[in-house]
Amino acid sequence: MFIGLFVSKWTMPTNGLDDAGKYIGYLERFLTFIFILTGMYQAIGFLVAAKSILRIGNGRMAHDRKKTEYVLIGTFISFLIATIIGVAIKHVIN
Secondary structure, eight states: OHHHHHHTTSOOOSSOOTTHHHHHHHHHHHHHHHHHHTTOHHHHHHHHHHHHHHHHHHOOSHHHHHHHHHHHHHHHHHHHHHHHHHHHHHHHHO
16 A cells, blocks of 8 residues: 555656656665664565666666666665765664
């Protein structure tokens, strides 16, 4: 129900959801941060693998491949930032 309310502002477009990438980035950084603080490092691997599989599966045409590579670079930078912040905060807490 909550997820339905959250995504209800979007209609099903053919070119993607407005601002969805921004929210995906927020969620992946937040989840990475939480997984680091709780020591669930394998869950970070799951996030990276799941997103990579979905993106690479969509990158069949040359234009889509460039977009896929662009998104994956952004994803890895996002995970890197969240990991650095999570490890730093975990170090401060401990």
